[in-house]
Amino acid sequence: MREELRAAxxxxxxxxxxxxxxxxxxxxxxxxLPYAYLFxxxxxxxxGVYVGLSWRKLLNAGRRIAVRGLAFTASAIAGDMxxxxxxxxxxxxxxxxxxxxxxxxxxxxxxxxxxxxxxxxMGVIGFVGNQLRxxxxxxxxxxxxxxxxxxxxxxxxxxxxxxxxxxxxEVRWARGRP
Amino acid sequence: xxxxEEILYMSLAAGLLVGLALSRGPGxxxxxxxxxxxxxxxxxxxxxxxxxxxxxxxxRGQAITIVVASVAIAVVPGxxxxxxxxxxxxxxxxxx
Numbered sequence: 001m002r003e004e005l006r007a008a009x010x011x012x013x014x015x016x017x018x019x020x021x022x023x024x025x026x027x028x029x030x031x032x033l034p035y036a037y038l039f040x041x042x043x044x045x046x047x048g049v050y051v052g053l054s055w056r057k058l059l060n061a062g063r064r065i066a067v068r069g070l071a072f073t074a075s076a077i078a079g080d081m082x083x084x085x086x087x088x089x090x091x092x093x094x095x096x097x098x099x100x101x102x103x104x105x106x107x108x109x110x111x112x113x114x115x116x117x118x119x120x121x122m123g124v125i126g127f128v129g130n131q132l133r134x135x136x137x138x139x140x141x142x143x144x145x146x147x148x149x150x151x152x153x154x155x156x157x158x159x160x161x162x163x164x165x166x167x168x169x170e171v172r173w174a175r176g177r178p
Numbered sequence: 179x180x181x182x183e184e185i186l187y188m189s190l191a192a193g194l195l196v197g198l199a200l201s202r203g204p205g206x207x208x209x210x211x212x213x214x215x216x217x218x219x220x221x222x223x224x225x226x227x228x229x230x231x232x233x234x235x236x237x238r239g240q241a242i243t244i245v246v247a248s249v250a251i252a253v254v255p256g257x258x259x260x261x262x263x264x265x266x267x268x269x270x271x272x273x274x
Contacts, residue, residue: 007216010216010220011219011220011223014220014221014223014224014227015223015224015226015227016227017224017227018223018224018225018226018227018228018229018230018231019227019228019230019231019234020227020231021227021228021231022227022228022229022230022231022232022234023231023232023234024231025228025232026232027228027232028232029229029232029233032225032228032229032232033225033229035221035225036222036225036226036229037182037185039218039219039221039222039225040186040222041185041186041189042189042214042215042218042222043215043218043219043222044186044189044190044193045189045190045192045193045196046193046211046214046215046218047190047193047215048189048190048191048192048193048194048195048196048197049193049194049196049197049200049211049215050193050197050211050215051190051193051194051197052193052194052195052196052197052198052199052200052201053197053200053201053208054197055194055197055198055201056198056201067270068267068270071263071266071267071270072263072267074266075259075260075262075263075266076255076259076263077259078258078259078262079255079256079257079258079259079260079261079262079263080255080258080259082258083250083251083254083255083257083258083259084251084255086254087247087250087251087254091243091246091247091250092243093243093247098247098251101247101251102251102254102255103255104251105255109219109222109223110222112223112226113222113223113225113226116226116229116230117182117229120229120230120233120236120237121237121240121243121244123226123229123230124230124237124244124248125244125247125248125251126251127223127226128244128248129247129248129249129250129251129252130251130252132248132249132251132252133251133252133253133255133256136252136253136256137256
């Protein structure tokens with residue numbers, strides 16, 4: 001099985017197991033949240049490490065590719081924010097939490113838990129919506145890239161949940177050892 | 179007392195510095211970061227499941243909204259972002 005599918009399966013299993021145990025044991029959120037915060041800091045710290053590892057590659061990529069990369073990033077952020085507003089209003093969802101869920105850009109393992117700290121329903125939306133977004137991107141990208149150059153902005157998150165082979169290749173490439 | 183957001187920014191900044199340091203070295207620490215990242219993600223998602231599970235009864239009435247919003251978040255932001263990206267790249271490259 002592909003690494004990204006294994007990573008997604010592991011995360012879905014952990015989420016499902018948590019829901020079942022939570023529904024049966026009914027723990028007080030205040031008893032769980034201090035641990036969730038600690039894991040959240042570790043996840044965000046690890047994301048920072050991956051950004052730091054990729055930074056040299058961006059610097060070495062050249063001006064044209066760097067400008068293109070930044071343009072894609074800015075477009076993805078703008079699209080996420082507008083979409084969050086469009087989705088929140090007709091469904092009567094909290095405006096900024098919905099924008100946050102859309103800004104997840106497929107990073108379900110962070111967005112879902114982060115939003116669940118504010119609202120259980122928004123946590124589920126953040127997790128499931130971003131999980132689906134990543135799965136759709138992985139499934140449709142081979143088709144979309146033929147007709148739509150902007151297809152990459154569908155999932156701006158990429159390797160953070162466990163696409164480690166991709167990142168290792170990036171690191172090797174950045175060091176001149178492709 | 180630092181707020182949640184401030185600690186998150188500090189975690190990100192600290193991670194960035196560690197990543198920059200690791201990118202100069204032989205890459206021995208990368209495996210440890212992978213392990214810490216994977217374990218933290220699983221623990222975080224499990225904790226989130228516990229919180230959601232404990233409030234399952236209260237969110238059951240919102241099931242249809244949750245499904246519609248999840249599908250919309252999976253599709254709409256990516257489509258809008260890709261349309262904006264396409265227009266922006268065409269503009270940057272002089273309509274090429």
